[in-house]
Structures are given as structure tokens and as C-alpha cells.
Amino acid sequence: TVENRQDFKVADLSLAEFGRKEITLAEHEMPGLMAIRKEYAQAQPLAGARVTGSLHMTVQTAVLIETLVALGAQVRWASCNIFSTQDHAAAAIAVGPNGTVDNPQGVPVFAWKGETLEEYWWCTEQALTWPDSPTGGPNMILDDGGDATLLVHKGVEYEKDGKVPSPDTAESDEHRVILELLTRTITDGSQKWTQLASEIRGVTEETTTGVHRLYEMQRDGVLLFPAINVNDAVTKSKFDNKYGCRHSLIDGINRATDVLIGGKTAVVFGYGDVGKGCAESLRGQGARVIVTEIDPICALQAAMDGYQVATLEDVVDKADIFITTTGNKDIIMAADMAKMKHQAIVGNIGHFDNEIDMAGLAKIPGIVKDEVKPQVHTWTFPDGKVIIVLSEGRLLNLGNATGHPSFVMSNSFADQTLAQIELFTKPDEYPTGVYVLPKHLDEKVARLHLDALGVKLTTLRPEQAEYIGVKVDGPFKPDHYRY
Ligand SMILES: NC(=O)c1ccc[n+]([C@@H]2O[C@H](COP(=O)([O-])OP(=O)(O)OC[C@H]3O[C@@H](n4cnc5c(N)ncnc54)[C@H](O)[C@@H]3O)[C@@H](O)[C@H]2O)c1
Numbered sequence: 001t002v003e004n005r006q007d008f009k010v011a012d013l014s015l016a017e018f019g020r021k022e023i024t025l026a027e028h029e030m031p032g033l034m035a036i037r038k039e040y041a042q043a044q045p046l047a048g049a050r051v052t053g054s055l056h057m058t059v060q061t062a063v064l065i066e067t068l069v070a071l072g073a074q075v076r077w078a079s080c081n082i083f084s085t086q087d088h089a090a091a092a093i094a095v096g097p098n099g100t101v102d103n104p105q106g107v108p109v110f111a112w113k114g115e116t117l118e119e120y121w122w123c124t125e126q127a128l129t130w131p132d133s134p135t136g137g138p139n140m141i142l143d144d145g146g147d148a149t150l151l152v153h154k155g156v157e158y159e160k161d162g163k164v165p166s167p168d169t170a171e172s173d174e175h176r177v178i179l180e181l182l183t184r185t186i187t188d189g190s191q192k193w194t195q196l197a198s199e200i201r202g203v204t205e206e207t208t209t210g211v212h213r214l215y216e217m218q219r220d221g222v223l224l225f226p227a228i229n230v231n232d233a234v235t236k237s238k239f240d241n242k243y244g245c246r247h248s249l250i251d252g253i254n255r256a257t258d259v260l261i262g263g264k265t266a267v268v269f270g271y272g273d274v275g276k277g278c279a280e281s282l283r284g285q286g287a288r289v290i291v292t293e294i295d296p297i298c299a300l301q302a303a304m305d306g307y308q309v310a311t312l313e314d315v316v317d318k319a320d321i322f323i324t325t326t327g328n329k330d331i332i333m334a335a336d337m338a339k340m341k342h343q344a345i346v347g348n349i350g351h352f353d354n355e356i357d358m359a360g361l362a363k364i365p366g367i368v369k370d371e372v373k374p375q376v377h378t379w380t381f382p383d384g385k386v387i388i389v390l391s392e393g394r395l396l397n398l399g400n401a402t403g404h405p406s407f408v409m410s411n412s413f414a415d416q417t418l419a420q421i422e423l424f425t426k427p428d429e430y431p432t433g434v435y436v437l438p439k440h441l442d443e444k445v446a447r448l449h450l451d452a453l454g455v456k457l458t459t460l461r462p463e464q465a466e467y468i469g470v471k472v473d474g475p476f477k478p479d480h481y482r483y
């Protein structure tokens, strides 16, 4: 920590005390992560690690950050979404547990709720730029969605090419912002990004969409460093994606609209881990839930879970609430929204905002966008029909609410911390490629959460263990087992 360092940018430092109170409450609700902090504090496995984080700057993430620091890491942080930062958590991280508003001594954090796209990518650049590092960069990345990993890879690629594509070639506003940033930072011969990337030992990726990007880079042979796919730790995707969204989807809808969900018809696009949690969440409120799917297996699961499985075309003018969860793009197009009922609610809980055709909606002649309150907009069509869009198509559980609760994020962030330790301390075991956490660590994370829920495990007897071909203490399932 540096006295009076101003190497951070947050909305309001005076929120730090409030943030610290909620961080303290969250620590009790994050037993697995805190147990790992305690177990590894002595060994300091992350001593020497310079971790750049690009992950929603929430109260729960603050506990993750302070765990990484407790294990010896230096950290610089940005959020991975323009609406997901909780400003009091960011302030508490900037001030730090031992600092004051007048003398901040925390972690360099660059995040506030309601960033513009330019500000978002500037924050990502700050989190990646380490003033005191020999390379000018991190030696570890902790990513959610892959934006930090993307910036490094594109920077290195364009330095190798000796030029950056013109921002005029951009396919979207966001792509333009990225090209402008790289044009600004790639000056003749600087090799900033190549230097910055040169000591990165790896990235640990939080979410399905970011993992998809990693496998694409691996397939294309352009991955610069190893990656651990944290999302596919069972204790991450079968918990956070499902039970986290089961909690936070309706939290977002309720805070945004206060609409009665009971009795309404809701459409959930996608029945993967997130879709399963969302469908259950809405059914729990008494909605009639319709699922759309492309995958016959997930469609069959939805049907056997009692949901109607239909196409958007069949229900677009009948349903009241539309929630995309696919990780795919162009799920709800402007022409679809034009057919919806008056005051239909449209939202996305997938990682990126490309699931809903916001650009197409804005281009409809005569359409009028009006802000009801932050992250809640009405769009009025020329015929007077209104639809309500949440968080401008970005993930609404973090845009309109506070995301998943601490206990479920304790699982995800215990996985993240173990993955950071794996990549940082065992570089020889992880040549460039994409990996999943070994099962014994996955089971360890689950085990760390049982006491808090009053779970009493049964112990295998040796002859039973032999009979099913596992060790008494696990792992209890083969790698191909689907939970
Ligand atoms: N908001 C959050 O807190 C949060 C948490 C976890 C994951 N996520 C994100 O949510 C998204 C989904 O994650 P997941 O783990 O459920 O992924 P998943 O792959 O398990 O599920 C996505 C499902 O969507 C289906 N799908 C794809 N294209 C479709 C289409 N055109 N129409 C209908 N269905 C389609 C797929 O068949 C799949 O079953 C990802 O972007 C992930 O990063 C968000």
C-alpha cells in the first residue's frame, strides 16, 4: 500500500464505510472462500502475483479481491460490465481495510455503476497497466467474459501486424472504442502490449461466454498463455449459474418493475444452467413459463420439468416477460419486440448485451426511448405500444439488482482462488491451453460449504468404496460424470 495513492477511480469514496459493513456481513456468508483465505494465508502462494481482475465490482468480488491480497497478491481491478459495479463496494476496496477516505490504502480499482463504453475500456486498460511492474503489466488475469484477455491478445496481434485496423472498420460502437484504444496505445515501436503480456502466466475465466472465447482462441492457435475454465468447475456452473440466477433474476425484475410475476406468462430463452435457474425462479413466483431451446436434450429436460417448449414466433404476442439466457446473439430482434404486448418486459441475463437487438430497436422510425429510472427504459412504438427494456439489454441481475448472493459466489470465488493458485504456482503443469479444475478441488469447495447448511455427509466404508471403484475420500465421480 502507498500513502495517499490516487491510483484508482470510483464513484464516491465516502461510500467506503457502508461498503465495508456489507463486506463484513458477506464474509460470514462466504465460508468456503474465507476458509481458503485462512488455509493459505500462512503459505502466501500468491506472493509475487500481479493479478489484473475484470469482474463485476460487487460486495462479493470485494471479498475475493481481499482474499487474493491476503494470499500475497497485488491486485488491480475493473468491472466487466458498465452497470454491474456496486459503488460502495468499489469505494471500500479503494480505501482498503486499514485506510481512510482521506488516506486510501486499498487496491487500485477502476469501476463505477453507469460507465460509458469509452470509460469501461479505459478502466480495463488501467487495470492492465501496472506502473511498478517490469513488464508494465500483470502476471495473472482473473477474467469474466474475456474482455481483459481480448484486449491483451488484440494488442499483441496488432503490434505483430505493425498496424491497427481503422476504427472506421468497426462492426459496433464497442468495437470502435476498442480499436481507438489500441490505436492510441500502439505507437510506433512501443510494443506496449507485447511487453505487457510477456510475463502473464495465465488467466482464470469465470463465465460460459468467456470460456467460449478461450476455446475459440485455442482452436485458432492464438492463445498466448494457459487458462483455467473456472465456469466448468461443477461447484461454479451448477451453483452460480443455476441457483445464483434463481435468486437474482426475480430480484432484478422486481426492483426494476415491481410487476406481479404470478399469473403472467414468461418466456425463458435457453435451458442451460442459467435458463434452468431462471425458469424455476419465475415458476416459483407463479408465472406460466415457456422455454425456447435449440438443443433437443435441453428441450427434453425442459419438457420433462413441466415447461412448454415453443418458438418465439408462437408466443411473442401472448407473453408478458421475455428473458434471454443463451450466451448467443440476436435472440430477440426489433421486429419481435414490435409484435409484443403493451408493456411487455424484455431483459437479458446472459453475459453480453447482444442477445437483444438494441441497435435494431433504436433504428425503428419514430420509436421513442424514455428513462423511467436508471437501467429501466420504456420504448414507445409509433402506434403507441410500449415495451419495457431492463439494463439496456445487459445482464439485468447485476444492472437492476445486486447479482447473486454471497453464499453462492463463495463457491465460484473459491474456485477462482484455487485456479489462480494452480496457474501461478505450477506453471510447468499448465502449458498453454485451456484446463478445468481437478475434481478433488471441486469437491473440496463443495465440502467447505456443507457445515454452514447443516449438511452431514455419509462416510463410505472401504468395501463400499472398492465396490464402486472410488477412494473413501473421493473423488467420487469420473471426469465425464454429469451432475
Ligand atoms: N448474469 C449472471 O449472473 C450469469 C451467471 C452465469 C452465467 N451467465 C451467462 O449466461 C449465459 C448462459 O450461461 P449458461 O451457463 O446457462 O450457458 P449454457 O450453454 O449452459 O446454456 C445456454 C443455453 O442456450 C441455448 N441456446 C443457444 N442459442 C439459443 C437460441 N438461439 N435459442 C434458444 N436457446 C439457445 C443452448 O442450447 C444452451 O442450452 C452465458 O452468457 C453466461 O456467461 C450469466
Ligand SMILES: Nc1ncnc2c1ncn2CC[C@H](O)C(=O)O
Pocket: 055, 056, 057, 058, 059, 060, 061, 144, 206, 207, 208, 240, 244, 351, 398, 402, 403, 404, 405, 409, 412
Ligand atoms: N454478486 C456477484 N458478484 C460478482 N459477479 C457476479 C455476481 N452475481 C453474478 N455475477 C456474475 C458472475 C457469474 O459467475 C458469471 O458467470 O457471469
